Amino acid sequence: MSGTFSLPASRTEVVLEEIRRGILTRELRPGQPLVEAELAQRLGVSKTPVREALKVLSNSGLVTFSPYKGASVCVVDAAMARDVFDLRLMLEPEAVRRSVQRGDPAVVDEAAEALKAAQAALPDRDHAELSLLNRTFHRALYAGCGNPLLIDILDQLRDRSALISIVGWDANPSWRKEWNEHKAVLAAARKGDADGAAELLRRHIADFLERILAVT
Incomplete structure (x- = not known):
């Protein structure tokens, strides 16, 4: 601005x-x-x-x-974080599982590009850039699930999730931990391990929620 x-x-x-x-x-x-x-x-x-x-x-x-x-x-509080991440936990791992099952290589390629860009942005600690790349990574993985309504619901949570992430990073800069978790999810997706990718993503979202609730 x-x-x-x-x-x-x-x-x-x-x-x-x-x-x-x-x-x-x-x-x-x-x-x-x-x-x-x-x-x-x-x-x-x-x-x-x-x-x-x-x-x-x-x-x-x-x-x-x-x-x-x-x-x-908007001011982030514990109730907002819990509501947003609770919905993500219910929907996003399943969307990613379906996406990996469908086996579109473009899904993995786009997620890999976002992860590569995030790695390059880590030294600068640009919260906004990292948050936007985080959104891109997650969307790339769930956007191939084959259900437009499910994609639309998850898309509507992206800005709220980004804002919650900024609050969490202000209190506990955990980008590198999350980048490593993203690498693990991507590796499972590359292998076509749909259940493994979904479970790793579920843990990733749940762990971040736990960290957020500790500081809000």
Whole structure:
């Protein structure tokens, strides 16, 4: 969110990504009011794409609306973390199991690329970049499950999961541990071990939830 930039076809999409990155980098702090006029001025756009972007981010869980206070950055608490990760634990391992069973090599290739990029980003400790790559890795593995509705439900959890991850990393920088866990999941997927990949992913999600609950 460094100022005016060149806008492609969709102003809302660009503004959406700028505000999302601002939240994930903690430039926009938890609980901070998101005033349309101020954001529009900072980003060099009208208030309309800002308003539309805030609505999308509200649906994805990064922004909350109050009848009297307007929009603000979502604050992560234990209840939110438990609800989001509980749903992921129920759905994501099964989605990955089905994805590996289907055997599409593009699934493994995309996940491997995200993992490689995450390894390169580890030394910089760029929370936002690591969070986005984490999202890419997980989605690559479940997106081949063959059930569009299941994919859509998991996609709707991605922003909330990213925000929860940032909170966890602030308290306990555990990127390298998670990167190694991702490597193990990917190795199982490469071998076509659907049940093994699903179980490793389940443990990965459950362990991170336990760490989050310890600090929220």
